[in-house]
Amino acid sequence: MISHKTSNSVGDEFKSLWQATSTQLEIDSFEDNLDCDILIIGAGFTGLSAALHLSELEQDVVVVDAVEPGYGASGRNGGQVIPGLKLYPEEVRKKLGDEKGNAVINATNGSADLVFNLIKKYQIDCKANRNGFIQPAFSNTSCGVIRSRVELLSKLGAPVELLDKETTAEYLGTNSYFIALLDKRGGSLQPLSYARGLAKAAIRQGVKIYSNALVNKIKPLQDRWQASTQKASINANRILICTNGYSDLNNNPGLWPGLNRSIIPLHSFQVATQPLSNKLRQSILPHGHVASDTKRLLNYFRLDHEGRLILGGSGNIYEGKSIRDFSHIVRRIQSLYPQITEPQFEFYWSGKIALTMSGLPHIHEMAPGVYSGLGYNGRGVGMATLMGQWLAELVTDGDQIPGMLPLTTIKPIKLQSFRKPVITAAYFWKSLQDRVEGRQKPI
Ligand SMILES: Cc1cc2nc3c(=O)[nH]c(=O)nc-3n(C[C@H](O)[C@H](O)[C@H](O)COP(=O)(O)OP(=O)(O)OC[C@H]3O[C@@H](n4cnc5c(N)ncnc54)[C@H](O)[C@@H]3O)c2cc1C
Numbered sequence: 001m002i003s004h005k006t007s008n009s010v011g012d013e014f015k016s017l018w019q020a021t022s023t024q025l026e027i028d029s030f031e032d033n034l035d036c037d038i039l040i041i042g043a044g045f046t047g048l049s050a051a052l053h054l055s056e057l058e059q060d061v062v063v064v065d066a067v068e069p070g071y072g073a074s075g076r077n078g079g080q081v082i083p084g085l086k087l088y089p090e091e092v093r094k095k096l097g098d099e100k101g102n103a104v105i106n107a108t109n110g111s112a113d114l115v116f117n118l119i120k121k122y123q124i125d126c127k128a129n130r131n132g133f134i135q136p137a138f139s140n141t142s143c144g145v146i147r148s149r150v151e152l153l154s155k156l157g158a159p160v161e162l163l164d165k166e167t168t169a170e171y172l173g174t175n176s177y178f179i180a181l182l183d184k185r186g187g188s189l190q191p192l193s194y195a196r197g198l199a200k201a202a203i204r205q206g207v208k209i210y211s212n213a214l215v216n217k218i219k220p221l222q223d224r225w226q227a228s229t230q231k232a233s234i235n236a237n238r239i240l241i242c243t244n245g246y247s248d249l250n251n252n253p254g255l256w257p258g259l260n261r262s263i264i265p266l267h268s269f270q271v272a273t274q275p276l277s278n279k280l281r282q283s284i285l286p287h288g289h290v291a292s293d294t295k296r297l298l299n300y301f302r303l304d305h306e307g308r309l310i311l312g313g314s315g316n317i318y319e320g321k322s323i324r325d326f327s328h329i330v331r332r333i334q335s336l337y338p339q340i341t342e343p344q345f346e347f348y349w350s351g352k353i354a355l356t357m358s359g360l361p362h363i364h365e366m367a368p369g370v371y372s373g374l375g376y377n378g379r380g381v382g383m384a385t386l387m388g389q390w391l392a393e394l395v396t397d398g399d400q401i402p403g404m405l406p407l408t409t410i411k412p413i414k415l416q417s418f419r420k421p422v423i424t425a426a427y428f429w430k431s432l433q434d435r436v437e438g439r440q441k442p443i
Contacts, residue, residue, distance in 0.1 A: 016076055016349035017272040017304065018192035023125050025196040027068060030213035032232050036062040038395060039227055039236035041215050041255070044074035045380065046373050047242035048198035049388025050395075052118070055205035057396055062234060063202070064213035064227075070195030072246040076351030077381060078270065078300045078312050079191040080290040082133050083112040083183060086379035087359040088145065089152050095358060100406070107403020109158060111382030112185045114389065119189070122204075124197030126189045127305040131288035133186025136168050136177035139437040142294035146181050159184040172291055173284035174336045180291075188290045188302055191381065216254045218370070225370065238369040238395050244384070245352035247374070256366055261412035263354040263362070263375045264423065269320050270312035271329045272304065272347040273340065281307045284337060295438075296430035299332055308346065309333065314378070314427075320350040353378040357413060361387060363394070365407050371395060372410075 038054060040047045043065035054061045065071060085092060085108050093101030112130075119128045137143040146162070153160040161182045163171065168180040199209055217228045218239065227234050241256055243249070248260035276284065285291070285303050292300035301311040311333045320326055326348045333343065356362060356375035361383060364372045371394055373387035390404050 015347065016192075016270075017308065017310065017347040018075055018079070018190060020347065021304070021306075022075075022190060022192040023196055025069060025199055027199070027209055027211045030064055030210035030229060030231065034062055034208075034232070034234045036060050036208070036234065036236050038062075038238045038240065039064070039225070039234050040240045040242060041227065042072070042242035042244065042246070043069035043195070043199060043209060044072045044242060044244060045195060045198065045384035046244060046388045046391070047240065048074075048195060048202060049118070049385045050240050050242065050391040051202040051207045051209070051388075052122070052198055052205065053389045053392035054396070055202055055207050057392065059396065061202075061207045062236070063199075063207060063209040064215065064229075064234070065209075065211055066214035066246075066249050068211040069199040069209060070192045073244060073351045073353060073380065074195040074384070075192040076270075076349060077191045078290070078292075078302065078310065079189050079194075079381065080133065080292060080300060080302060081112050081115050081130075081187045081189060081381050082290075082292065082379055083158070083185045083382055084109050084379075085360065085383065086377040088149065090148075091359065095360060096406070103403040104405055106156070108383065108386065109153075109156065111386040112187070115189075115194075115382050115385050116187065118198070118201075118385065119194070122197065122201035124194060124201065126191075126193035126197050128187065128189040128194075129288055130185070130187035131290075132182055132184045134163070134168070134171060134180050134182050134289045134291040136172060136180035136291060136293050138177055138293050138295055138434075140178070141437055143178050145294060146179055150181050153181075153183065171285070171287060171289055173286065173339075176336050177293065182289070186290060188288070189381070190305070194381075214250060214252060216252055218256060239371075240391050240395060241366075241370070241372040242374070242388070242391070243372075244374040244376070244380070245354035247354075256370075256372070256410075258410045258412040259364075259366075259372060262364075262410045263356055264413065265352045266314070266355055266423065267319050267350045268312055268314055268353050268378065269326055269329050269350045270310055270348070271326050271333065271345055272308045272310040273333070274344040274346045275307040276303070276309060276340065280340060283339065284309060295434045297427070297434055299336070301336070309337065309340070309343075311336070320348060323348055353380075361405060363387070363390065363405055363407055364410050366410060369395070
């Protein structure tokens with residue numbers, strides 16, 4: 001086995017902030033045939049959380065990643081730990097009915113607790129802070145949404161507050177928003193360090209993790225399964241596929257029929273400034289909150305532990321290839337924070353989120369003993385960690401998991417081949433709606 005350091009390969013075209021500031025991880029390359037009870041394909045939060053939870057149940061687990069742990073969205077995201085689903089609770093109930101919907105809302109509301117508890121339990125060094133999540137409203141219409149969200153979460157006993165315009169402006173350091181939801185359960189972390197920390201904890205618990213293992217075929221082998229890469233294969237009794245927005249990595253449709261077409265992968269772009277001056281830090285997010293606004297094409301922003309402002313935004317079907325591709329994000333920073341007069345932008349990077357048609361994540365049972373969990377719609381730090389726990393329970397015969405989303409079969413999205421023009425049109429339509437709605441004057 002060749003041992004190599006995974007320090008320089010996250011963020012294909014551009015080195016991400018997280019790659020530059022992460023803890024390190026030594027991991028073996030996959031070279032030889034293996035046999036295990038449970039194979040996990042994909043070492044992001046979903047796969048690594050599943051592995052860690054399975055290790056607590058003393059299962060024999062192997063994890064493989066096409067590149068390395070945290071290569072996908074888990075090592076590139078905004079590091080905002082936000083409890084619950086992206087879909088608003090009333091929409092969850094509409095889709096799942098009141099009883100199931102309420103159970104799912106309750107369970108997914110615990111996702112931030114799960115993240116921070118794992119970090120504490122396994123002493124994961126990932127600059128975690130639980131200073132709260134702010135969701136500011138950018139229009140009158142979205143003020144209504146925020147007010148009803150605060151009311152509903154309060155009824156569920158969540159520690160939330162409605163911030164008025166002045167407090168919102170003070171906490172965010174910008175006058176661009178009307179009111180906001182403050183959810184004290186949320187917080188921030190260094191996502192690549194969190195992914196690597198989960199991997200280290202799983203390895204300490206006996207899980208074997210390998211990099212450079214692009215699985216290109218899964219086939220039945222008597223009453224077991226065989227997953228193959230170009231170099232070697234792994235025989236397993238059960239398989240968890242945790243490849244999310246990277247399910248078509250290297251145009252690899254062979255992983256499982258239809259899986260890569262069951263979600264819409266979309267690039268999200270981020271830019272980080274150089275560390276801000278102490279004076280600016282006292283006015284911009286001075287209490288260490290993280291924030292994601294209510295726009296259809298949302299802005300999400302926070303400071304890192306060294307005071308860099310990081311802002312991300314819903315992106316594109318294309319990866320950022322040159323700094324020009326990030327100019328819409330730079331413009332958003334300049335518009336939200338004109339007080340940063342000479343921002344030096346230090347990092348530019350992108351990653352793929354996985355959208356679903358329903359707005360809910362999917363858990364599939366594709367064949368006996370083969371499961372997949374994916375489709376977090378950009379809200380996956382907590383949710384993918386929770387999904388990993390659900391998958392671990394499912395694959396070890398837990399049939400009544402409280403609050404778990406319903407098990408479904410894969411439904412490839414129709415017209416996937418036209419997705420590029422359709423997504424581009426949807427992007428411009430949403431941006432236009434945001435612009436029109438954003439012109440509303442406060443009432
Ligand atoms: C730019 C960006 C910002 C985001 N910001 C936030 C945020 O602030 N808060 C939040 O809650 N969520 C955020 N998200 C969403 C969150 O990052 C994801 O939902 C979550 O990381 C998904 O984790 P995952 O393990 O399911 O998938 P991933 O982390 O994408 O991991 C999939 C893994 O599968 C591997 N793989 C793929 N194919 C194969 C194969 N054939 N064989 C072997 N391995 C394979 C890949 O190499 C990859 O490592 C953001 C996402 C992006 C892209």
